[in-house]
Amino acid sequence: MNKITSGQILVVDDTQENIALLTEILQHKGYQISAARDGERAIKIARHIIPDLILLDIMMPGIDGFETCKRLKSLDSTKAIPVIFLSAKTDMNDLVTGFSVGGTDYINKPFHKEEIYARVENQLKIKNLNHQLATSELSMRELLVEYQQQSEQLQQIVTLVIDGLLKLNSSGKIQDANPAIEKLFGYSTQALQSINFTRLLAEPFASQYKNLFEHNKLELEHDFSKDKSVELIGKRQDGSKFPIEFSLLKMPANEKMYLAVIHDITVHKNKEEKLRDLSYLDPLTNLSNRRYFDENFARIWLQGQRTKSQIAFIMIDIDYFKQFNDSYGHQAGDVCLIKIAETLKDNIKRPGDIVARIGGEEFAVILPDTSKEGVIQVAEQLRHNVQALKIPHRDSIYNVITISLGIAIITPDNEYHASSMIHKMADEALYQAKQSGRNQYTVF
Numbered sequence: 001m002n003k004i005t006s007g008q009i010l011v012v013d014d015t016q017e018n019i020a021l022l023t024e025i026l027q028h029k030g031y032q033i034s035a036a037r038d039g040e041r042a043i044k045i046a047r048h049i050i051p052d053l054i055l056l057d058i059m060m061p062g063i064d065g066f067e068t069c070k071r072l073k074s075l076d077s078t079k080a081i082p083v084i085f086l087s088a089k090t091d092m093n094d095l096v097t098g099f100s101v102g103g104t105d106y107i108n109k110p111f112h113k114e115e116i117y118a119r120v121e122n123q124l125k126i127k128n129l130n131h132q133l134a135t136s137e138l139s140m141r142e143l144l145v146e147y148q149q150q151s152e153q154l155q156q157i158v159t160l161v162i163d164g165l166l167k168l169n170s171s172g173k174i175q176d177a178n179p180a181i182e183k184l185f186g187y188s189t190q191a192l193q194s195i196n197f198t199r200l201l202a203e204p205f206a207s208q209y210k211n212l213f214e215h216n217k218l219e220l221e222h223d224f225s226k227d228k229s230v231e232l233i234g235k236r237q238d239g240s241k242f243p244i245e246f247s248l249l250k251m252p253a254n255e256k257m258y259l260a261v262i263h264d265i266t267v268h269k270n271k272e273e274k275l276r277d278l279s280y281l282d283p284l285t286n287l288s289n290r291r292y293f294d295e296n297f298a299r300i301w302l303q304g305q306r307t308k309s310q311i312a313f314i315m316i317d318i319d320y321f322k323q324f325n326d327s328y329g330h331q332a333g334d335v336c337l338i339k340i341a342e343t344l345k346d347n348i349k350r351p352g353d354i355v356a357r358i359g360g361e362e363f364a365v366i367l368p369d370t371s372k373e374g375v376i377q378v379a380e381q382l383r384h385n386v387q388a389l390k391i392p393h394r395d396s397i398y399n400v401i402t403i404s405l406g407i408a409i410i411t412p413d414n415e416y417h418a419s420s421m422i423h424k425m426a427d428e429a430l431y432q433a434k435q436s437g438r439n440q441y442t443v444f
Contacts, residue, residue: 008031010042047077059088066101164178173197198210282341310369311369312370315430317403318340323396372443387439397437402438406444430442
C-alpha cells in the first residue's frame with residue numbers, strides 16, 4: 001500500500017517551540033497542520049475542521065491533555081479522531097490514563113523525526129482502514145487486523161530504539177540486551193553477555209543492587225505489581241557517568257528473570273539544573289539573589305558551628321540611592337546597580353565566599369574562615385573600588401556614588417547560637433557607618 005503523505009493534523013502543545021518543530025517535521029511529509037496552545041482552543045478547532053489526527057500534549061495550563069481527550073471523545077463530531085499523546089517521559093501511569101480516556105498512541109519528548117513519521121502514518125493508515133471498513137467491513141477486516149499487528153510491532157521496535165532493555169537472571173547477570181544499551185553504555189553485545197548489571201551503575205547504586213542480588217532481596221525491595229521507576233546514576237564503559245531512569249519488571253516465567261528498562265534523562269536533568277540556577281540569580285545584576293544567600297548562609301553557619309571557625313558578614317548599602325533615582329531616573333539607577341554588582345563580584349573571588357543582592361540597593365557578603373585584618377582589607381577594597389567608578393551623584397556630599405559597609409565577625413558558639421544574630425550585628429554596624437558620614441565601614 002502507498003504511504004499516506006497527506007492529511008489534516010491538529011498539533012496541541014503549550015510550548016511554541018514544540019509546535020514549530022512538529023509543524024516543520026510534518027509539513028515536510030505533506031501534512032496540513034493546524035495548532036492550538038491549550039485544550040479549550042483545541043476542542044473548538046477540532047469541531048470546526050474535523051482533523052484526521054490530533055497530537056496532544058499531556059501537561060498544559062487550564063485543562064490538561066487527558067481532560068481535553070475525554071471531552072473530544074464525548075462529542076459525536078470528534079470522537080472518531082485518533083489522538084496521539086505527547087509525553088516528556090515514558091511514565092506507565094500516564095500511558096494507562098492516556099489509553100483509558102481514548103488515546104491511541106504516544107510520542108516521547110524529545111521528538112525523534114522517524115518515530116513521529118512512523119506513528120503518525122500508522123494512525124492515519126488505521127483511520128483510513130476504519131473508514132473503508134465502514135463501507136466494506138467484510139473485505140477490509142483482514143487488512144485492519146494486519147495493520148493493527150504492524151502498529152503493535154512498530155511500537156515495540158521504536159521503544160527498543162529509544163530505551164535500553166536488559167534481560168537479567170536472579171543474580172543480576174545480563175542475559176540479553178537491545179542495541180540501545182550498547183549505545184548508552186558503550187559496551188559491545190559480546191561484552192554485555194559476560195558482565196553483571198551492577199557494572200552499569202555508579203556508586204553507591206552499584207553496591208546497593210549488588211547486595212540485593214547476592215542476598216536474594218530483590219523481591220522484597222521491588223513491588224512488581226506496580227510499574228515504578230527510580231533515578232540512578234549509570235556508568236559507561238569509559239567510566240563517565242550519566243543520570244538514568246530505571247524500571248525493573250518481573251518476566252512471566254518459571255525461573256526468576258527480570259526485564260530492566262533504562263531511560264537516559266540527561267537532557268531532563270540538565271534542564272532542571274538550569275532552572276534551579278536561574279531561580280538563584282537576581283535578574284538585574286546577575287548576582288546571587290536573597291534565596292541563594294539565605295540557603296547557603298545557613299549551610300556556612302552550620303559548618304562554622306561544627307568546625308568552630310570564624311564567619312564574617314558584611315552588609316553594604318548604596319549611599320543616597322533614593323536621591324540618585326529621583327534625580328537621574330530609575331533606568332540610571334539600574335545601570336548603577338549593575339556596575340556596583342560587577343565591582344563587588346570582581347573583588348569577591350574565593351570559591352567559598354558569597355556576594356548577593358538581598359534588597360533594592362542592599363548587598364551582603366559572607367567570608368568564612370577569614371581573619372579580621374583580611375575582612376577589613378576586603379571591605380576597604382570594595383568601598384574604594386565603588387568610589388573609583390566615579391558615577392556622578394550631585395545629591396551626595398561626595399559628588400559620586402559611594403557605599404557604606406557594616407561588618408560583623410564572630411565564631412558560632414553557645415553565645416552566638418543563631419545566624420540571625422550576626423545579620424543583626426552587621427546591620428547595626430552599617431547604621432553606625434551611615435550615621436558617621438557614609439562612604440566608610442564600621443566593625444561591630
